[in-house]
Amino acid sequence: MSVSHPKYEQHYADGKARRQDCSRTRQAECSLAKDRDVLALVESTSQGRVPTLAPLRYARMRVSPFTFFRGMAMIQAADLAAGPDSGISLQICGDAHLMNYGFFASPERHLVFDINDFDETHPGPWEWDVKRLAVSLVLAARSRGFAAEDAHAMVQRLASTYRRRTQVFSQMSQLELWYNKVGFEQLLSHATDEAMRQQLLKVADKARSQTQERLLPKMTESEDGALRLRDNPPVIFHLDEPGSPLAACDDWLGADSVAKVGGMLEHYIATLKEDRRELLQRFRLVDAAFKVVGVGSVGTRCLVLLLQDDYDQPLFLQLKEARASVLEPFTQQCVHGNQGKRVVFGQRLMQATSDLFLGWTRSDDGRHFYMRQLRDMKGAPALETFASAEELASYGQACAWTLARAHAKSGGCAAEIAGYLGQSDKFDLALADYAQAYADQVERDYQLFDAAVASGRLPCAAQVK
Known part of the structure; x- marks a missing residue:
């Protein structure tokens, strides 16, 4: 120009x-x-x-x-x-x-x-x-x-x-x-x-080196012949564990957590482009666990989802709670109807290229979430x-x-x-x-x-x- x-x-x-x-x-x-x-x-x-x-x-x-x-x-x-x-x-x-x-x-x-x-x-x-x-x-x-x-x-x-x-x-x-x-x-x-x-x-x-295949032995263990995400409380833990940090004070998702996570996953898949919806539907949900992340996000509801295809190859997704932006009280109200959609919109608009699996969802209790791949070739200096x-x-x-x-x-x-x-x-x-x-x-x-x-x-x- x-x-x-x-x-x-x-x-x-x-x-x-x-x-x-x-x-x-x-x-x-x-x-x-x-x-x-x-x-x-x-x-x-x-x-x-x-x-x-x-x-x-x-x-x-x-x-x-x-x-x-x-x-x-x-x-x-x-x-x-x-x-x-x-x-x-x-x-x-x-x-x-x-x-x-x-x-x-x-x-x-x-x-x-x-x-x-x-x-x-x-x-x-x-x-x-x-x-x-x-x-x-x-x-x-x-x-x-x-x-x-x-x-x-x-x-x-x-x-x-x-x-x-x-x-x-x-x-x-x-x-x-x-x-x-x-x-x-x-x-x-x-x-x-x-x-x-x-x-x-x-x-x-x-x-x-942060590929899905290399994450598999670090994040999972075998239990009765099936893969399961490895617990490391209070950083990673299953929602149904009696001694988990959520057990005594938070009934998020309740007893039927796997079914509810599956429902959130279905809503998320519907927010993706058609070719990516087709790809995700070739995976099955194997396990889900709560994962504490970052500094500012600690205490928000975040899950790691383990999915596998027909050949048992893994896909790790992260489901992360999206609360109202700290800027909202000082600027304008969110126009997206879902805080997860707000995050996805901003990320797609600002990044040069975004995760193929970036999408949003909600839970039955009205919380908003976005989803993306977990650690897909991600790295930053400490x-x-x-x-x-x-x-x-x-x-x-x-x-x-x-x-x-x-x-x-x-x-x-x-x-x-x-x-x-x-x-x-x-x-x-x-x-x-x-x-x-x-x-x-x-x-x-x-x-x-x-x-x-x-x-x-x-x-x-x-x-x-």
């Missing part, structure tokens, strides 16, 4: 004009929600979850300010809503922190790098995603013991990458943008740090593997690159965002200042949370699994 096209020029000018209402330097403001009560927010996000898993959730959040930040997207959403924004809204991730990116397989079995968690996806200002990513980068840098000036420089590089990539994406046609992917080889070729290159290679190798500030900075830039692509694809307004950002580093500097200031606030919030755990107000497991 020619960048001199009058429509492009108009969209770019519209974005530039938005600086009059919200200058780029205002993006440094660290606003806080009115009547802010951190502990009340923490407790509110536990409502509706499995009560006996709350101590495990709080234990995972208590590891560090970074894990607390991961587990409480609601707090920053409320604070961002109280602050300035550019006025350009689109479908955003809603929880675009550093650990929600990684490699996974495209339907063609190629490794791509993209956002991999869309539980909070919802319409909102694009910069909310960028700010969540930036703050997570500062918190990650602090947890690794890197200098404050290094963390500040990391965010500047992240912002510059987002700005420059958005400019490139704004000059693409809509079809070219729709087909654009950040592939493994492409990402590797842009890694300037050798240690970062080696880490990418290691993570990619791990991702390639925070503790970043040995240098340069490695972490490079990874932050990779995340910013794919976030810019996701925003350009989901909103169709990359030219307007590019016009707002401009060619200078004003936004870069503002974002770096905001990220440092808000990371300080997160650490203060964490101290309140930690004290509430120590006092017994919030129950906490003795060990984290």
